[in-house]
Amino acid sequence: MLRKLLAILSAFLCFGLANQGHAEDGYDLWLRYQPLESATKARVAPVLRYFVASTDRPTIAAAAAELKRGLGGMLGAVPGQHARVDEAGGILIATTDAMPLDVAARDLPRIGDEGYAIRTLAIEGKPTILILANKDVGALYGVFRLLKLLQTGQAIDRLDIVDAPKLKVRVLNHWDNLDRHVERGYAGQSLWDWQKLPLYKDPRYTDYARANASIGINGTVLTNVNANADILRPDYLQKVKALAEVFRPYGIRVYLTARFSAPIELGGLKTADPLDPQVRAWWKAKIDEIYTVIPDFGGLLVKANSEGQPGPADYKRTHAEGANMLADALAPHHGILMWRAFVYAAENAEDRHKQAYTEFQPLDGKFRDNVLVQVKNGAIDFQPREPFHPLFGAMPRTPLMMEFQITKEYLGFATHLAYLGTMWEEALEADTFRPGKGSTVAKLLETPVDPGAATGMAGVANIGTDRNWSGSQFDQANWYAFGRFAWNPDAGADAIARDWAAMTWGNDGATVDTVVRMMMGSREAVVNYMTPLGLTHQMATGHHYGPGPWVADLKRPEWNPVYYARAAPDGIGFDRTKAGSDALSQYAPQVAKRWDSLKTVPDALLLWFHHVPWDYRMQSGRTLWDELVIHYDAGVDAVARMQADWAGLEARVDPERWAQVRDFLAIQHEEAMWWRDASIAYFQSISKRPLPEGHKPPAHDLDYYKAITTPYAPGQGR
Template sequence: MTNKYFLLFLSFILIVPASFASDPLSSDGDDGYKLWLKYEAVANAAVKAEYLRYTSFIGESSKGEVAQSASRELHTGLKSLLGKNVPVLNSFGGKSGGIILKLESGTASSQQEEGYQIKLSGTNVVVSSNSERGILYGTFALLRHMQMQLPVKGLNLTSNPRVRYRMLNHWDNPDGTIERGYAGASLWKWYELPERVDPRYQDYARANASLGINGTVLNNVNASARFMSQEYIVKVAAIANVMRKYGIKTYLSVYFAAPKTLGGLPTSDPLDPKVRAWWAEKVAQIYKEIPDFGGFLVKANSEGEPGPQDYGRSHADGANMLAEAFKPYDGIVVWRAFVYKADPNADRFKAAYEEFVPLDGKFDPKVIVQVKNGPIDFQPREPFSPLFGNMPKTPLGMEFQITQEYLGFATHAVYEAPIFKECLDSDTYVNGAGSTVAKVVDGSLHGYTRTLMAGVANTGNARNWTGHPLAQANWYAFGRLSWDHQLSSEQIAREWTALTLTRNQKAGESIVRLMSRSREIYVDYNTPLGLSRPWMGVHFAPEPWQNKGSRPDWTAVYYHRADSVGLGFDRTESGSNALTQYRPQVQQQWNNPDKTALPYLLWFHHIRWDKKLSTGRTLWDELCTRLYTGADSVTWMQQQWDLAKTHLDPQVYTDVAQRLQVQHREAIWWRDSWVLYLQTFAKQPITAGFEPPKQTLDEVKKSVNVYLIR
């Protein structure tokens, strides 16, 4: 992620089909604003009768503001679902037939502070927890249960979060733009704060709390020092006041050189006493305004951002300095491991491992190192980062990207839960079979007590929050998996579809099929067989021929390495030897091209054009087949969407149908760019049965160039 193409990015967002008005207006149809919290009226008479039996009152045992949010949400949800006002009672004694929100110690749900239990007790439904946040999460879980019209009889559900810090990372800037944001401008109206607090902040908090998300980082990791000024601390405090009511802590990304640029010091050396004192005073200043402040997120010594290495210090030195400033408080420091050097002879794949593994055990207990799911940069498919499992003394947090930086922005439907699950379910073998990435992240493998899962947010000020209506499912899936990574992608897709689009079973099945295949279809026409990062610029237009950049790893040819012999990045012993960063059992999966699963083939091997693969086709023919069938499969996606048409809101149906038309056109654009470019190396005709592109390579290049200069 860089700012190199910032102006091009700004020009691009003007043509993405989403609302970019400063205050998008609602419409008569389903405009997507309510997300998965629509609480549509229960039409089934039998189900409604059962629910009415248990909803004569809402009893609450806590007057705390988070518990109050729970009772308000329950009142709102029941009124919409059942069409009646349900009174909220502070004293309910032996009353029966109600929903009781119960704050108590020692409940069955209390293995973790935020856990909850929902059970039927006589004719009362009891939502209990030993924390107000647990009551809130249990309330949303009960409403989710009722929205899906599931029975109350026999209800006995206990749930605990598997990860302690479940947060969104916003890449929002002070000027209202969002780096890698494709749903409009920032939600945060800094020019209005702190005097005016947009009501939308509360709906954002509700949506996150409904998924169990308990933290939000408000600003870009390419941070501005302005956020450390008193002017902005007060603005952040106004947002934090809203988030707090929904159990959400507020965090900030920090600019490491702020002591110089903002504080006027001659240095930002983390070992300098004056620098350490500056940060301690700054943290104290923040806590004075925000007593439950969550902490700092830091991108340092990466892509030109300043950091401790500027002074000959390590990442641990920088992180520990900030952690020291948080000693009197409950906050944490989240230090990103996304680093790589501009070395033409290096493999960017190896960079984070080489810098961070030697520092294992040297980080302060308040520090969590946040690692991207893969070793490069949020590609459509990546092997899991080799850092997972190789830093047993350091808590490692997961960083997923929800916004679709390399997944077609707001014009391509790509359901990301399979990407998240593919990584979480990968086995590191660090302690033998079953040592999954998920067990590293949730702390169970190494005994971490501070655990984290972060998602780069895909929200903007578009009325439907995410630009593409189906992209809401990615926000939803991240939240659900950060609470419980054992949920399946399909289960989450079914939930989201029923809550958001339609309760009709046949229509829902069609949409779930579309969602479940969407990622593989995208990979086939975009990066088949393990190709990675084939485009630069605004990370959208196909440029596999791009070979000019201020550094080699900011070119496309660095990654795919196409030549007259073949294609792919050799990361075995004969190449960069990146495979040695994994345990032997993992290496065995990928070190032999004849045994490497095809989705990862070109990640780890440079393969001859004429080599016959396990499918019986040569590499060239397999690439053609996947690129063509991938693009053609978007037509299948359109058909699946059309099957659900009569059970969808017309506005939602039309919006997605039109975006699928764009996706089909752009899938062909990607297909033609790849086959025509690679054909110059393979020197082979398009595989029999597929129609050659209508344009020449030069014509395709011109179309890309025109796109980039808009």
């Protein structure tokens, strides 16, 4: 049968050039394709000598080009050109439309439209690797999987892999403005050079698409959720079309953010009421226009009635009524509407933790089938640690998609090493107990509310024009980890970190072990020196750079850090039990019961749900005050250990990237000390307790830390 396949396939390609790589500045991300060690090269070279592409379709061509690039980089020039795969062995890329049915039938039901199978076979006694997919994009994903196996030193002589994504919509949300400023961006300007589009397509757009395809991301929202209606103008749609043309071969659809008031700003209407016939007609015509320009347009993302953005509540309409109006216009084109559940209002005196649940849960089952309600992992705002959002499991008749923040708005920007894989794993593994035990957030995301219904995950991108893409070498890991979790929400943070480390820093065991150890402890270090024991939102306001636990003068109460810590002579923490805001009642009874009791609530969430006396005895036997100080110091000490670990890798890592990480870790240690000292100085001024023995006082008095201002910190909104 496989000889029959060879007769069907006509495109025979060989490789002979080594990878034309960039300098080791981080540009190549995890796709470095560095030469394999001699022993490994000798072992794999026979099976990797040639490959066959099944067609000349653009996505298959992209897959073949990536394979050629990867193998050329890892193996170098290989002698022998124009040999047939059945004569010399090789790699075969095939889709089931070109595959004999009895060969393909085994995998058809399992791989779907985006999955793939990779198998080691023999043709005429020659070792052959078959990459099989139903659709071209699956073949592309299969190629990247095979290259990852080679980069990470995995055996390829007995491959039998079948894999497919568990979520349908896997998108990056770029908070990029049309002037190229990136809100909460710490890696330079926006990639999208709107002034030069559509006639100039920067080659970097292709590398962006390659990187996303390598981790299974299949969509990108090009514009900020704080939307500008101008992106929907005809001239800008032509620019969007140009980007879509670059991304299409890599399986990536483009999406845009829609400003709810666009019918007024662009259409000259007097209202944006979603029930007004003229408004509905305007949106239908606009969306029809978009699909005329971009036939495979993915859909729209909307932030409404949050932080000053217009929305249906301006007209006394519900979120469902606003979302359904847009969803109805998208439906004939099979477009998706992503509607953010991030809402809170200054005039609402309710605990901010409760507001999204209060507004959205009563609307369960009232959204159209092509609406995905986009819910952040926690109920506040991408904090270093939050309990899982209570909406997960509480809207069983509504498709919910996860929203993670890849860019580290609240975790030290680009200069603090904080691997977010552990945070996301924590959220995805959380058991909602809805409808029963074992109903993890991951399982809820993966399970369509109806057969064929949309599922998804979104990540707020950390990408910009910096040569290393993300502002730091280690922040690349968060982009990578997001793609892996979006493909499989049940993935493990440790395994993801290990793959990334091997591909990014070299497949040396000692290097990988050290890098993974640093990564796996990094986020907890940040939690400890910023917001230990369930404290939250203690950052300086506006830019969120550095500590500001004393801030209490902003006009909206929930903008002030004192709103969350509630530090007073009698104790610290936000009471969310029945005696307080009763936010715990939004969770399933099994969850609420555990977190309601001081005896069973985890220390990590203690002050999130309870106001606790300073002298309360913790599980360790220490007082809360002493435990708080010890956690601050533990965070600083963890950064010092990362510095020592990294110093030990100087001879194993290229000098340019090693030096940048060294310097960034020095910044992180200095700022961790700032966080520690400022926080202890403030809370000690209220607790009036001495520091535990062996823990030094802050370097300066409280007034010194209060006087620090950083008005030009990057990434602020405009």
